[in-house]
Amino acid sequence: MRFFRIIGRSIKASLKSIFRNFSLSMASITCTIITLILVSIGILLSYNVNHITKEIENELTIVILLEKNVTTEEIQATEKSLKDIANVDTIKYNSKEEIKNNLAKESETYAKIIESWEEGENPLQDSFVLTVKNVKEINETATTIKNMDHVAVVKYGESMVNELIKIFDMVKNITLVLVAALILVTAFLISNTIKITIFSRRNEIEIMRLVGTSNFVIKLPFLIEGFFIGIMGAIIPVLITIFGYDYAYNHLSTVGLNNLLNVISLVKPTEIVYYVILILFGIGALVGMFGSVRAVKKHLTI
């Protein structure tokens, strides 16, 4: 009971303080808004980059053409040694008969050519299509395969895709570092603005200490004030995230990227937005509280 009375009184005091020092509170809130918008962009960006990278990676395959005249046993042996390679994820075998049939179905031109072959003649080669677990090691894997028996040709993803992935990786890392730095900067900015409000109230704090108010009770209104500032600062970024991302998703899906590179699509808003909202409120509240406690601490020692 006593605890809740103290909390209630602290909430009252903190709201009073926010409105009494309105311009300073606004400065902290604005600062939080800017950071959280950037945090939101950062999270959405790195999340999507991650997503797109994965999609591209899934599209990357190694195609292996076997030598002509390999026997069934040799094919099986090759498949077994392919399975033994650590980086190999899935293996799909296409016999030359299957390829021939598929080609014949695909277009009339192919069908005609294939018809002109003699019965039993098949100049095509048996092949494997592999996907790998780690695209970064696709070079090494391809080299290993090339050196295996019965393997004639190894083809895999163009270097353009590899470059793209490298760039995406960089983008992701840079945004993460920037976001972390921004969060720190905001915490210090909030801490400093609250310090100014506290400075004008240091007499108040001194009196509280002299009449026997515990440090916790002195800190509480400031803690709650920081919490409110953080939450208020998160509202606009949250709205921007909800509507902005929805817009971006629909817009890019219809006109942009999707047609450009048909493997790429953004993460669905429903899959990510709630999660970002939670993070924004969480970061706002934590940064606000951290900033205010840091600011008040100095005044609580003699």
Place this chain on the structure above:
Amino acid sequence: MEFIEFKDCTKIYKNGVTGIANANLKISKGEFVFIIGHTASGKSTLIKLLYREEKPTRGSVCVGGIDVGKLRNNKVYKLRRKLGIVFQDFKLLPKLTVYENVAYPLESYGYKSSEIRPLVLRALEQVGLKDKTRSFPHQLSGGEQQRVCIARAIVNKPKLLICDEPTGNLDPETSKEIIDVINNINQELKTTVVMATHDKEIVNRMKKRVIVIKDGLIDKDIQKGCYKE
């Protein structure tokens, strides 16, 4: 054990100035003690050691069984809830009314509003300010502000009332009234009073125990003393 006890207590400030040197002093429950001395003699230092505004550099200070010097910073409030402090500059919260100022300590301890009210009214009655509960500090005279400060100091029924020059900012007539208020508290509530002052008239009129401090040392300790020299 005595209610208040200084044992070989020395306070040296960070800048090397000695505030109090080797003080040995005992004060019993219910006493009324004046601390006098020239300016910069160490009166405030002695007072501040009592409520742990300063920590002894050597030796110890005990107040009501609490070893004040050993008290951790975040436990200081436990000591301060047991004593009341009256300041020369009143230290009232300017945005709160008289009632709210006196109620403030109890509110911050988490008391119920219904528990707080009678305690506040009793304290305000004790200092003779019952009709000004809704005024703000800036609407009061110096003497009235000091009464509010005293009411706040005694609202939690402390065993010890510490005063550092409570009449320093007041004219002689008002000073007399304030001292009477404090004396009544000492008589009626049996609250121990330790008061630093350099108001000769008051000390001479009251005929209480007087401790004279000179350059940080306890020079004299006289029962029913006067302000001489």
